[in-house]
Amino acid sequence: MDVIKLLGIGISSLLLTALPGAAAESLRFSVGTVEFSIPVEGLEAYAEGENLGEYEQLAAYLRLLSPERQERVREILRSRYEYSSAEIEQFLNSPMVSEFLLKIGDILQTESRENGADALQTAIVEASDRPGGFTLVDIVREFPSPSLYLDIERAIDGLAKVAVLVDQTRAVVGAIEELALQEAAAEPVVDFFQLPDLREKGPNSSSKQTFTVSVPFRDRNFEVDLYLPSTLETGTQNDIPTLIISHGLASDRARFEPLARHLASYGFAVAVPQHPGSDYQQLQDLLSGQASDLFEPQQFRDRPADISRVLDHLEELNQTQFSGRLNLENVGILGHSLGGYTALAVAGAPINFDQLEADCNLETLPVNPSLFLQCRALELPRTATEFGDPRVGAILAINPVNSSILGASGLAKIDTPVMVVASSLDLLAPAVLEQVKSFTWLTSRDRYLVLKENDHHFFDAGGFTSEAIPEFGSLIRASQEITNAYVNALSVAFFKVHIADESEYRSYLQSGYAIAISNPAYPLHLVRSLTSSELLKVLR
Structure with missing residues:
Protein backbone atom coordinates (compact mmCIF):
# COMPACT_ATOMS: atom_id res chain seq x y z
CA MET A 1 0.00 0.00 0.00
CA ASP A 157 -18.52 27.31 3.70
CA GLY A 158 -15.69 24.90 2.97
CA LEU A 159 -16.40 24.90 -0.74
CA ALA A 160 -16.57 28.70 -0.72
CA LYS A 161 -13.07 28.82 0.79
CA VAL A 162 -11.86 26.43 -1.87
CA ALA A 163 -13.47 28.61 -4.55
CA VAL A 164 -11.67 31.67 -3.14
CA LEU A 165 -8.36 29.79 -3.22
CA VAL A 166 -9.01 28.72 -6.82
CA ASP A 167 -9.72 32.34 -7.82
CA GLN A 168 -6.65 33.56 -5.94
CA THR A 169 -4.47 30.94 -7.61
CA ARG A 170 -5.75 31.96 -11.02
CA ALA A 171 -5.04 35.62 -10.27
CA VAL A 172 -1.55 34.91 -8.90
CA VAL A 173 -0.65 32.72 -11.88
CA GLY A 174 -1.70 35.54 -14.19
CA ALA A 175 0.29 38.10 -12.22
CA ILE A 176 3.43 35.93 -12.20
CA GLU A 177 3.07 35.31 -15.93
CA GLU A 178 2.86 39.06 -16.56
CA LEU A 179 5.81 39.73 -14.25
CA ALA A 180 7.86 37.04 -16.03
CA LEU A 181 7.13 38.66 -19.40
CA GLN A 182 8.25 42.03 -18.04
CA GLU A 183 11.48 40.56 -16.68
CA ALA A 184 12.13 38.74 -19.97
CA ALA A 185 11.69 41.98 -21.93
CA ALA A 186 14.38 43.65 -19.80
CA GLU A 187 16.86 40.77 -20.13
CA PRO A 188 19.61 40.48 -22.75
CA VAL A 189 18.39 38.64 -25.85
CA VAL A 190 19.64 35.04 -25.86
CA ASP A 191 19.04 32.36 -28.48
CA PHE A 192 18.55 29.51 -26.03
CA PHE A 193 18.21 26.98 -28.82
CA GLN A 194 21.86 27.55 -29.67
CA LEU A 195 22.85 26.61 -26.12
CA PRO A 196 23.06 23.07 -24.69
CA ASP A 197 19.64 21.72 -23.67
CA LEU A 198 19.92 21.18 -19.93
CA ARG A 199 16.81 19.01 -19.98
CA GLU A 200 18.95 16.36 -21.66
CA LYS A 201 21.65 14.28 -19.97
CA GLY A 202 25.05 15.90 -19.58
CA PRO A 203 28.38 14.61 -20.93
CA ASN A 204 29.44 12.57 -17.91
CA SER A 205 28.69 9.01 -16.88
CA SER A 206 28.08 8.25 -13.20
CA SER A 207 28.58 5.52 -10.64
CA LYS A 208 26.66 4.78 -7.47
CA GLN A 209 27.72 3.62 -4.03
CA THR A 210 25.78 3.28 -0.79
CA PHE A 211 27.00 3.96 2.72
CA THR A 212 25.45 4.01 6.18
CA VAL A 213 25.46 6.96 8.55
CA SER A 214 25.27 6.14 12.27
CA VAL A 215 24.25 8.61 14.96
CA PRO A 216 24.78 6.60 18.18
CA PHE A 217 23.58 9.28 20.60
CA ARG A 218 20.26 9.40 18.72
CA ASP A 219 20.11 5.63 18.03
CA ARG A 220 19.63 6.62 14.39
CA ASN A 221 21.11 4.84 11.39
CA PHE A 222 20.28 5.51 7.76
CA GLU A 223 21.57 4.69 4.31
CA VAL A 224 22.75 7.19 1.72
CA ASP A 225 23.11 6.68 -2.03
CA LEU A 226 26.04 8.61 -3.46
CA TYR A 227 26.17 9.29 -7.22
CA LEU A 228 29.63 10.21 -8.48
CA PRO A 229 30.42 11.79 -11.86
CA SER A 230 33.13 10.31 -14.05
CA THR A 231 35.02 13.60 -13.65
CA LEU A 232 35.88 12.55 -10.09
CA GLU A 233 38.71 10.42 -11.48
CA THR A 234 40.51 13.41 -12.98
CA GLY A 235 39.39 16.10 -10.52
CA THR A 236 41.71 18.17 -8.37
CA GLN A 237 41.41 19.38 -4.77
CA ASN A 238 37.86 20.67 -3.98
CA ASP A 239 37.05 20.30 -7.68
CA ILE A 240 33.77 18.34 -7.60
CA PRO A 241 30.66 20.36 -6.59
CA THR A 242 28.46 18.43 -4.17
CA LEU A 243 24.68 18.28 -3.64
CA ILE A 244 22.31 16.54 -1.23
CA ILE A 245 18.69 15.62 -2.06
CA SER A 246 16.09 15.29 0.73
CA HIS A 247 12.96 13.24 -0.06
CA GLY A 248 9.43 14.01 1.16
CA LEU A 249 7.02 12.33 3.58
CA ALA A 250 6.45 8.60 2.91
CA SER A 251 8.94 8.70 0.05
CA ASP A 252 12.43 7.23 -0.25
CA ARG A 253 15.81 7.92 -1.78
CA ALA A 254 15.30 5.55 -4.74
CA ARG A 255 12.61 7.78 -6.24
CA PHE A 256 15.19 10.52 -6.78
CA GLU A 257 17.71 8.42 -8.66
CA PRO A 258 16.71 9.87 -12.09
CA LEU A 259 17.27 13.43 -10.87
CA ALA A 260 20.49 12.49 -9.07
CA ARG A 261 21.82 10.76 -12.20
CA HIS A 262 20.90 13.81 -14.28
CA LEU A 263 22.81 16.15 -11.95
CA ALA A 264 25.79 13.76 -11.83
CA SER A 265 25.89 13.80 -15.62
CA TYR A 266 26.74 17.51 -15.33
CA GLY A 267 29.63 16.89 -12.94
CA PHE A 268 27.95 17.03 -9.52
CA ALA A 269 28.46 14.49 -6.75
CA VAL A 270 24.96 13.86 -5.37
CA ALA A 271 24.12 12.25 -2.02
CA VAL A 272 20.55 11.09 -1.37
CA PRO A 273 19.86 10.04 2.24
CA GLN A 274 16.93 8.03 3.56
CA HIS A 275 15.16 9.81 6.43
CA PRO A 276 13.92 7.11 8.86
CA GLY A 277 10.78 8.05 10.76
CA SER A 278 9.21 9.93 7.83
CA ASP A 279 9.99 7.69 4.86
CA TYR A 280 8.22 4.91 2.98
CA GLN A 281 9.41 2.33 5.54
CA GLN A 282 7.68 4.34 8.27
CA LEU A 283 4.44 3.99 6.34
CA GLN A 284 4.97 0.25 6.01
CA ASP A 285 5.69 -0.01 9.74
CA LEU A 286 2.49 1.90 10.48
CA LEU A 287 0.41 -0.41 8.31
CA SER A 288 1.92 -3.53 9.87
CA GLY A 289 1.40 -2.27 13.42
CA GLN A 290 5.09 -1.75 14.17
CA ALA A 291 4.62 2.03 14.35
CA SER A 292 1.74 4.14 15.63
CA ASP A 293 2.30 7.22 13.50
CA LEU A 294 2.89 8.08 9.86
CA PHE A 295 5.19 10.88 10.96
CA GLU A 296 7.20 11.41 14.12
CA PRO A 297 7.33 15.12 15.07
CA GLN A 298 10.97 14.67 16.10
CA GLN A 299 11.63 14.42 12.35
CA PHE A 300 11.41 18.20 12.14
CA ARG A 301 14.71 18.15 14.04
CA ASP A 302 16.21 14.88 12.87
CA ARG A 303 15.93 15.63 9.15
CA PRO A 304 18.09 18.79 9.11
CA ALA A 305 20.53 17.00 11.42
CA ASP A 306 20.63 14.12 8.91
CA ILE A 307 21.94 16.54 6.28
CA SER A 308 24.73 17.71 8.58
CA ARG A 309 25.61 14.10 9.48
CA VAL A 310 25.79 13.22 5.77
CA LEU A 311 28.19 16.13 5.24
CA ASP A 312 30.32 14.93 8.16
CA HIS A 313 30.49 11.45 6.64
CA LEU A 314 31.31 12.83 3.20
CA GLU A 315 34.20 14.76 4.73
CA GLU A 316 35.60 11.48 6.06
CA LEU A 317 35.16 9.77 2.68
CA ASN A 318 36.70 12.75 0.96
CA GLN A 319 39.93 12.18 2.83
CA THR A 320 39.99 8.38 2.71
CA GLN A 321 38.58 7.62 -0.77
CA PHE A 322 38.34 10.74 -2.92
CA SER A 323 41.69 12.48 -2.28
CA GLY A 324 39.90 15.67 -1.20
CA ARG A 325 38.29 16.16 -4.61
CA LEU A 326 34.75 16.83 -3.30
CA ASN A 327 34.03 20.46 -2.54
CA LEU A 328 32.22 20.29 0.81
CA GLU A 329 32.65 23.93 1.77
CA ASN A 330 29.77 25.17 -0.42
CA VAL A 331 27.14 22.43 -0.77
CA GLY A 332 23.74 22.62 -2.49
CA ILE A 333 20.62 21.11 -0.92
CA LEU A 334 17.55 20.10 -2.97
CA GLY A 335 14.39 19.03 -1.16
CA HIS A 336 10.85 18.07 -2.13
CA SER A 337 7.77 18.75 0.06
CA LEU A 338 8.86 17.89 3.62
CA GLY A 339 12.33 17.68 2.13
CA GLY A 340 11.84 21.31 1.08
CA TYR A 341 11.32 22.19 4.74
CA THR A 342 14.45 20.17 5.54
CA ALA A 343 16.52 22.12 3.01
CA LEU A 344 15.29 25.52 4.22
CA ALA A 345 15.85 24.57 7.87
CA VAL A 346 19.44 23.44 7.31
CA ALA A 347 20.00 26.71 5.42
CA GLY A 348 19.27 28.60 8.64
CA ALA A 349 15.48 29.01 9.04
CA PRO A 350 14.43 28.07 12.62
CA ILE A 351 11.09 26.61 13.68
CA ASN A 352 8.65 29.47 14.30
CA PHE A 353 6.45 28.37 17.20
CA ASP A 354 4.67 31.73 17.43
CA GLN A 355 3.55 31.42 13.81
CA LEU A 356 2.45 27.83 14.37
CA GLU A 357 0.32 28.82 17.35
CA ALA A 358 -1.35 31.51 15.28
CA ASP A 359 -2.08 29.21 12.33
CA CYS A 360 -2.85 25.88 13.98
CA ASN A 361 -6.16 26.59 15.68
CA LEU A 362 -7.93 24.46 13.08
CA GLU A 363 -11.58 24.86 13.99
CA THR A 364 -12.67 23.93 10.46
CA LEU A 365 -11.18 21.89 7.62
CA PRO A 366 -8.31 24.01 6.23
CA VAL A 367 -7.87 24.59 2.51
CA ASN A 368 -4.14 24.06 3.12
CA PRO A 369 -3.81 20.35 4.03
CA SER A 370 -0.08 20.73 4.73
CA LEU A 371 -1.05 22.40 8.01
CA PHE A 372 -1.95 18.96 9.36
CA LEU A 373 1.74 18.14 8.99
CA GLN A 374 3.28 21.47 9.97
CA CYS A 375 1.20 21.80 13.12
CA ARG A 376 2.66 18.57 14.49
CA ALA A 377 5.75 20.63 15.35
CA LEU A 378 3.79 22.09 18.30
CA GLU A 379 4.32 18.71 20.00
CA LEU A 380 8.06 19.43 20.23
CA PRO A 381 9.78 21.06 23.21
CA ARG A 382 10.68 24.64 22.37
CA THR A 383 14.42 24.25 22.61
CA ALA A 384 17.15 23.90 19.98
CA THR A 385 15.09 25.14 17.03
CA GLU A 386 17.98 26.30 14.81
CA PHE A 387 19.60 23.79 12.45
CA GLY A 388 21.67 25.90 10.07
CA ASP A 389 24.89 24.39 8.71
CA PRO A 390 27.56 26.82 7.43
CA ARG A 391 28.58 24.37 4.70
CA VAL A 392 25.22 24.88 2.94
CA GLY A 393 25.60 27.31 0.05
CA ALA A 394 22.34 27.18 -1.96
CA ILE A 395 18.82 25.74 -1.63
CA LEU A 396 16.37 24.45 -4.23
CA ALA A 397 12.99 23.69 -2.60
CA ILE A 398 10.33 21.91 -4.69
CA ASN A 399 6.74 22.26 -3.37
CA PRO A 400 8.06 22.90 0.16
CA VAL A 401 5.82 22.93 3.22
CA ASN A 402 7.11 25.89 5.22
CA SER A 403 4.70 28.82 5.60
CA SER A 404 3.75 28.18 9.23
CA ILE A 405 6.56 26.06 10.61
CA LEU A 406 9.18 28.54 9.40
CA GLY A 407 7.10 31.66 8.77
CA ALA A 408 8.25 35.08 7.63
CA SER A 409 10.78 35.64 10.42
CA GLY A 410 12.34 32.21 9.93
CA LEU A 411 12.73 32.42 6.17
CA ALA A 412 14.15 35.94 6.44
CA LYS A 413 17.19 34.47 8.21
CA ILE A 414 18.29 32.55 5.11
CA ASP A 415 21.08 34.43 3.33
CA THR A 416 22.03 31.81 0.72
CA PRO A 417 20.65 31.69 -2.85
CA VAL A 418 17.21 30.04 -2.93
CA MET A 419 15.06 28.69 -5.76
CA VAL A 420 11.45 27.88 -4.83
CA VAL A 421 9.42 25.70 -7.21
CA ALA A 422 5.61 25.72 -7.04
CA SER A 423 2.79 23.94 -8.92
CA SER A 424 -0.53 25.61 -9.68
CA LEU A 425 -2.54 22.41 -9.02
CA ASP A 426 -0.82 21.47 -5.77
CA LEU A 427 -3.68 20.30 -3.52
CA LEU A 428 -1.54 19.32 -0.53
CA ALA A 429 0.63 22.45 -0.27
CA PRO A 430 -1.24 25.08 -2.32
CA ALA A 431 1.11 27.38 -4.21
CA VAL A 432 -0.53 30.64 -3.10
CA LEU A 433 -0.54 29.69 0.60
CA GLU A 434 2.83 27.98 0.73
CA GLN A 435 5.48 28.62 -1.91
CA VAL A 436 4.42 31.97 -3.41
CA LYS A 437 3.66 33.63 -0.09
CA SER A 438 6.84 32.33 1.53
CA PHE A 439 8.94 33.43 -1.46
CA THR A 440 8.01 37.03 -0.66
CA TRP A 441 9.51 36.56 2.82
CA LEU A 442 12.94 35.61 1.54
CA THR A 443 15.55 38.35 1.81
CA SER A 444 18.55 36.71 0.12
CA ARG A 445 19.97 38.60 -2.86
CA ASP A 446 19.72 35.64 -5.24
CA ARG A 447 16.21 34.21 -5.16
CA TYR A 448 14.07 32.64 -7.85
CA LEU A 449 10.40 31.67 -7.96
CA VAL A 450 9.48 29.00 -10.49
CA LEU A 451 5.82 28.25 -11.20
CA LYS A 452 4.67 25.21 -13.17
CA GLU A 453 1.11 25.61 -14.42
CA ASN A 454 -1.25 22.62 -14.45
CA ASP A 455 1.21 20.55 -12.44
CA HIS A 456 0.66 18.77 -9.11
CA HIS A 457 2.47 18.13 -5.83
CA PHE A 458 3.77 14.64 -6.59
CA PHE A 459 7.17 15.38 -8.15
CA ASP A 460 8.52 11.94 -7.18
CA ALA A 461 5.35 10.00 -8.06
CA GLY A 462 5.32 6.91 -10.23
CA GLY A 463 2.58 5.10 -12.08
CA PHE A 464 0.82 4.22 -8.83
CA THR A 465 -0.28 7.84 -8.42
CA SER A 466 -2.53 7.84 -11.46
CA GLU A 467 -4.15 4.62 -10.26
CA ALA A 468 -4.64 5.98 -6.77
CA ILE A 469 -6.31 9.26 -7.73
CA PRO A 470 -8.51 8.67 -10.78
CA GLU A 471 -9.68 12.30 -10.83
CA PHE A 472 -6.14 13.48 -11.51
CA GLY A 473 -4.63 10.43 -13.17
CA SER A 474 -4.48 11.75 -16.71
CA LEU A 475 -2.98 15.04 -15.52
CA ILE A 476 -0.22 13.30 -13.58
CA ARG A 477 0.66 10.94 -16.42
CA ALA A 478 0.81 13.75 -18.98
CA SER A 479 2.71 16.30 -16.94
CA GLN A 480 5.27 14.12 -15.20
CA GLU A 481 7.88 13.87 -17.95
CA ILE A 482 7.50 17.47 -19.11
CA THR A 483 7.59 19.22 -15.74
CA ASN A 484 10.31 16.99 -14.30
CA ALA A 485 12.42 17.99 -17.31
CA TYR A 486 11.90 21.62 -16.24
CA VAL A 487 13.33 20.77 -12.81
CA ASN A 488 16.22 18.85 -14.38
CA ALA A 489 17.23 21.88 -16.42
CA LEU A 490 16.74 24.56 -13.78
CA SER A 491 18.45 22.56 -11.02
CA VAL A 492 21.53 22.12 -13.21
CA ALA A 493 21.63 25.85 -14.01
CA PHE A 494 20.94 26.96 -10.43
CA PHE A 495 23.60 24.77 -8.87
CA LYS A 496 26.12 25.40 -11.67
CA VAL A 497 25.91 29.13 -10.91
CA HIS A 498 25.61 29.11 -7.13
CA ILE A 499 27.55 25.98 -6.14
CA ALA A 500 29.97 25.26 -9.00
CA ASP A 501 30.55 29.01 -9.62
CA GLU A 502 30.20 28.61 -13.39
CA SER A 503 28.77 31.97 -14.43
CA GLU A 504 28.18 30.92 -18.06
CA TYR A 505 25.05 29.11 -16.85
CA ARG A 506 23.52 32.32 -15.47
CA SER A 507 21.63 33.00 -18.72
CA TYR A 508 19.51 29.91 -17.99
CA LEU A 509 18.30 31.53 -14.76
CA GLN A 510 16.22 34.10 -16.63
CA SER A 511 12.54 34.47 -17.33
CA GLY A 512 13.32 34.20 -21.01
CA TYR A 513 14.73 30.70 -20.61
CA ALA A 514 11.61 29.47 -18.83
CA ILE A 515 9.52 30.93 -21.66
CA ALA A 516 11.74 29.28 -24.27
CA ILE A 517 11.38 25.75 -22.89
CA SER A 518 7.75 26.13 -21.76
CA ASN A 519 5.25 23.59 -23.05
CA PRO A 520 1.90 25.26 -23.92
CA ALA A 521 -0.01 22.61 -21.94
CA TYR A 522 2.18 23.16 -18.86
CA PRO A 523 3.44 26.76 -18.98
CA LEU A 524 6.58 27.53 -17.01
CA HIS A 525 7.32 30.89 -15.39
CA LEU A 526 10.42 32.16 -13.58
CA VAL A 527 10.63 35.47 -11.73
CA ARG A 528 13.33 37.05 -9.57
CA SER A 529 11.25 39.57 -7.66
CA LEU A 530 7.84 39.49 -6.00
CA THR A 531 7.10 41.43 -2.82
CA SER A 532 4.49 40.87 -0.13
CA SER A 533 2.74 44.12 -1.04
CA GLU A 534 2.59 43.12 -4.73
CA LEU A 535 1.13 39.74 -3.80
CA LEU A 536 -1.40 41.36 -1.49
CA LYS A 537 -2.65 43.60 -4.29
CA VAL A 538 -3.28 40.55 -6.46
CA LEU A 539 -5.15 38.74 -3.67
CA ARG A 540 -7.50 41.61 -2.87
Missing part, protein backbone atom coordinates in the same frame (compact mmCIF):
# COMPACT_ATOMS: atom_id res chain seq x y z
CA ASP A 2 1.19 3.53 -0.71
CA VAL A 3 0.34 6.73 1.11
CA ILE A 4 -0.61 8.34 -2.22
CA LYS A 5 -3.33 5.73 -2.73
CA LEU A 6 -4.69 6.36 0.74
CA LEU A 7 -4.61 10.09 0.10
CA GLY A 8 -6.54 9.29 -3.06
CA ILE A 9 -9.38 7.90 -0.95
CA GLY A 10 -9.36 11.02 1.20
CA ILE A 11 -9.26 13.41 -1.76
CA SER A 12 -12.04 11.51 -3.51
CA SER A 13 -14.15 11.68 -0.35
CA LEU A 14 -13.59 15.42 -0.16
CA LEU A 15 -14.63 15.87 -3.77
CA LEU A 16 -17.87 14.06 -3.05
CA THR A 17 -18.82 16.50 -0.31
CA ALA A 18 -19.74 18.79 -3.17
CA LEU A 19 -22.26 16.21 -4.32
CA PRO A 20 -25.18 14.68 -2.41
CA GLY A 21 -23.47 11.44 -1.42
CA ALA A 22 -24.91 8.36 0.23
CA ALA A 23 -25.23 6.72 3.62
CA ALA A 24 -26.13 3.32 5.04
CA GLU A 25 -29.57 3.84 3.52
CA SER A 26 -29.77 7.51 2.69
CA LEU A 27 -28.12 10.87 2.84
CA ARG A 28 -29.97 13.72 4.55
CA PHE A 29 -29.37 17.46 4.37
CA SER A 30 -31.41 20.56 5.07
CA VAL A 31 -31.90 23.72 3.03
CA GLY A 32 -33.60 26.24 5.24
CA THR A 33 -36.48 24.44 6.92
CA VAL A 34 -36.78 21.83 4.18
CA GLU A 35 -35.02 18.49 4.64
CA PHE A 36 -33.99 16.29 1.73
CA SER A 37 -33.19 12.59 1.69
CA ILE A 38 -31.45 10.69 -1.11
CA PRO A 39 -31.18 6.86 -1.03
CA VAL A 40 -27.80 5.24 -1.49
CA GLU A 41 -29.24 3.02 -4.22
CA GLY A 42 -29.71 6.13 -6.36
CA LEU A 43 -26.06 7.09 -6.12
CA GLU A 44 -25.02 3.52 -6.86
CA ALA A 45 -27.29 3.46 -9.92
CA TYR A 46 -25.75 6.73 -11.07
CA ALA A 47 -22.24 5.30 -10.70
CA GLU A 48 -23.19 2.42 -12.98
CA GLY A 49 -24.77 4.72 -15.56
CA GLU A 50 -28.32 3.52 -14.95
CA ASN A 51 -31.51 5.53 -15.45
CA LEU A 52 -32.33 7.75 -12.46
CA GLY A 53 -36.04 8.00 -13.19
CA GLU A 54 -37.12 6.94 -9.71
CA TYR A 55 -34.51 9.15 -8.04
CA GLU A 56 -35.75 12.51 -9.29
CA GLN A 57 -34.17 14.60 -6.52
CA LEU A 58 -30.73 13.19 -7.27
CA ALA A 59 -31.26 13.50 -11.03
CA ALA A 60 -32.28 17.14 -10.65
CA TYR A 61 -29.15 17.94 -8.68
CA LEU A 62 -26.86 16.12 -11.06
CA ARG A 63 -28.27 18.05 -14.00
CA LEU A 64 -26.52 21.09 -12.50
CA LEU A 65 -23.16 19.45 -13.24
CA SER A 66 -21.49 19.47 -16.65
CA PRO A 67 -21.33 16.14 -18.53
CA GLU A 68 -17.57 16.06 -18.01
CA ARG A 69 -17.93 16.58 -14.28
CA GLN A 70 -20.63 13.92 -14.08
CA GLU A 71 -18.34 11.37 -15.74
CA ARG A 72 -15.53 12.21 -13.34
CA VAL A 73 -17.86 11.69 -10.39
CA ARG A 74 -18.84 8.30 -11.83
CA GLU A 75 -15.16 7.36 -12.10
CA ILE A 76 -14.61 8.28 -8.46
CA LEU A 77 -17.62 6.27 -7.32
CA ARG A 78 -16.60 3.21 -9.36
CA SER A 79 -12.95 3.17 -8.31
CA ARG A 80 -12.01 0.18 -6.15
CA TYR A 81 -9.37 0.03 -3.41
CA GLU A 82 -7.87 -3.21 -2.15
CA TYR A 83 -6.35 -2.92 1.32
CA SER A 84 -6.68 -5.10 4.38
CA SER A 85 -8.78 -3.86 7.28
CA ALA A 86 -5.72 -4.11 9.55
CA GLU A 87 -3.70 -1.78 7.32
CA ILE A 88 -6.60 0.66 6.96
CA GLU A 89 -7.21 0.74 10.71
CA GLN A 90 -3.55 1.42 11.48
CA PHE A 91 -3.44 4.25 8.96
CA LEU A 92 -6.67 5.89 10.14
CA ASN A 93 -5.54 5.75 13.78
CA SER A 94 -2.37 7.73 13.11
CA PRO A 95 -2.59 11.21 14.71
CA MET A 96 -2.38 13.27 11.52
CA VAL A 97 -5.07 11.25 9.72
CA SER A 98 -7.28 11.20 12.83
CA GLU A 99 -7.19 14.99 12.95
CA PHE A 100 -8.13 15.11 9.27
CA LEU A 101 -11.10 12.76 9.83
CA LEU A 102 -12.24 14.87 12.77
CA LYS A 103 -12.60 17.91 10.52
CA ILE A 104 -14.40 15.85 7.85
CA GLY A 105 -16.70 14.56 10.61
CA ASP A 106 -17.92 18.11 11.25
CA ILE A 107 -19.37 18.05 7.74
CA LEU A 108 -20.38 14.37 7.38
CA GLN A 109 -22.33 13.69 10.57
CA THR A 110 -24.29 10.83 12.08
CA GLU A 111 -28.09 10.71 11.93
CA SER A 112 -28.22 12.43 15.33
CA ARG A 113 -26.01 15.18 13.86
CA GLU A 114 -22.91 14.37 15.90
CA ASN A 115 -19.37 14.45 14.52
CA GLY A 116 -19.11 11.56 12.06
CA ALA A 117 -15.35 10.90 12.33
CA ASP A 118 -15.62 7.69 14.38
CA ALA A 119 -18.49 6.40 12.27
CA LEU A 120 -16.60 7.19 9.06
CA GLN A 121 -13.53 5.38 10.35
CA THR A 122 -15.62 2.33 11.25
CA ALA A 123 -17.26 2.37 7.82
CA ILE A 124 -13.91 2.47 5.98
CA VAL A 125 -12.53 -0.43 8.04
CA GLU A 126 -15.67 -2.52 7.54
CA ALA A 127 -15.77 -1.80 3.80
CA SER A 128 -12.14 -2.88 3.42
CA ASP A 129 -13.13 -6.47 4.22
CA ARG A 130 -15.19 -6.76 1.06
CA PRO A 131 -13.68 -9.24 -1.43
CA GLY A 132 -12.43 -7.66 -4.64
CA GLY A 133 -11.89 -4.28 -3.03
CA PHE A 134 -14.26 -1.53 -1.94
CA THR A 135 -15.70 1.67 -3.38
CA LEU A 136 -16.80 4.92 -1.77
CA VAL A 137 -20.40 3.71 -2.02
CA ASP A 138 -19.39 0.65 0.00
CA ILE A 139 -17.97 2.95 2.66
CA VAL A 140 -21.20 4.86 3.06
CA ARG A 141 -23.19 1.61 3.07
CA GLU A 142 -21.14 0.55 6.10
CA PHE A 143 -21.69 3.87 7.88
CA PRO A 144 -23.02 2.77 11.31
CA SER A 145 -26.07 5.00 11.27
CA PRO A 146 -29.41 4.66 9.45
CA SER A 147 -28.51 7.80 7.53
CA LEU A 148 -25.61 10.18 7.05
CA TYR A 149 -26.31 13.86 7.63
CA LEU A 150 -24.50 16.40 5.48
CA ASP A 151 -24.09 19.75 7.25
CA ILE A 152 -24.78 21.76 4.14
CA GLU A 153 -23.80 25.11 5.69
CA ARG A 154 -20.36 23.86 6.69
CA ALA A 155 -19.96 22.09 3.35
CA ILE A 156 -20.84 25.28 1.46
